[in-house]
Amino acid sequence: MAGIWIFAESREQTLELISAGTSLARQLDGAAVVTFATSRQLAEEYISCGAGEVLVLPPLAGGQPLEAYVPAIIEAVRGGDPDIFLISATQRGREIAARVAAALDTGLCSGCTALKLDKEKKQLIMERMLYGGAAVQTVVCSGRPQMATIPPRTFEPAAPQEGRQGKVTELAGVQPSPVKVVGRAPKAAEAVDITEAKVVVCAGRGFEKKEDLNLAQELAQVTGGAVGCTRPVAEELRWLPEDLYIGISGKKVKPGLYIGLGVAGQIQHVTGMRDSKVVLAVNRDENAPIFDAADYGIVGDLYDVVPKLIKELRIALNK
Incomplete structure (x- = not known):
């Protein structure tokens, strides 16, 4: 399957990564952008915004955290053999990315703010800030897929395109995680976002x-x-x-x-x-x-x- 794969925990972050992914895909001879989704409705939206295929994750049983999807994501990536795998760099996304990269025995660049492609080597060249933004580090990723986490709002969200078609694949159910969420207590926000x-x-x-x-x-x-x-x-x-x-x-x-x-x-x-x-x-x-x-x-x-x-x-x- 190859191509550019994407995982994010929210709709907005997924659309941002689709925007980055479609830009890279054009440089990879029109490779497909494949993203994960948690519902059929989101899958249709992602296709309209540039995804070539959407892998729909099954609903989680009550109390299961998002991290319960990690084994299903690893299995799908192994089967699909993507060139590049982008994950949103939220606190949860960074943890999921690290677990996936370790399981796949591949490199992972965290907190990337710019992406470009060496077309000859098909190598992803990534940039991230160092020393509080005083310097920019350029890195490449060893292994396959080449993995990076991208901070939210780094890219503009992809916009819908009329008439786009794509493939929707529903993944099999996930095994229950031994970790369960027993309660959530949101931090009281004192101000607007x-x-x-x-x-x-x-x-x-x-x-x-x-x-x-x-x-x-x-x-x-x-x-x-x-x-x-x-x-x-x-x-x-x-x-x-x-x-x-x-x-x-x-x-x-x-x-x-x-x-x-x-x-x-x-x-x-x-x-x-x-x-x-x-x-x-x-x-x-x-x-x-x-x-x-x-x-x-x-x-x-x-x-x-x-x-x-x-x-x-x-x-x-x-x-």
Whole structure:
């Protein structure tokens, strides 16, 4: 069967990997993209978005974790002999990928942010960040299939294409796992999910006191966005919940517009927002590192700039 295989624990992540997979498949002489799904309905959607075949995993018995699928995935991969196997780099996905790679005695590159193919060798060349984003490492994978885990939101989701046809194969039932989920207690979120926001207004240490964050809140309201912050604002000053800080050890965001207010722009923070489509920075220090990552920069005091920006936006947007 060969081709590019994909596994992710959610619909959105699967569509992102289909986008990456179809790009690689075109370079492999039109190889098929094969993905796993947990329902027939999802299978049809994945085919419309570019998958050539979908392997439908059977329903899990009550209390069975997603990891119970690992033996079925390993068996399917052994039988299908894919060239490349991509797995979403969620916490659960990374664990599943490691178990699959160990069983198949193949290499695994984790946290890849870019993929390209050496056509002559049919070798996958992968890139990932090192040292908090200060360096990029290029790696190749030994063994077959070549495996990589891809962080969510690295690629744009694949879009449906009218009239696409594909094959749906239902896999046999899985053996019960000795591990059972006896209960779930979701962590209480103190804030909105900024990773889904189209506009992110980020508050940095340029703010002098907590009450002044109202400026960031007002700007976010005008732009229809959400407020985030740098790590010191959340962890040291505790002005905002830790759910909101952006950086290598916090949230990674990819909004259409990122507005940094009083953000210095250290590499640990930039790693978490570097994929934003447009970056606007406001900082009174003209040498602040954030300007190196910005598409547009305003050198000035945020207490002077932001009220004027809000006023002009209200006029322009009739708010």
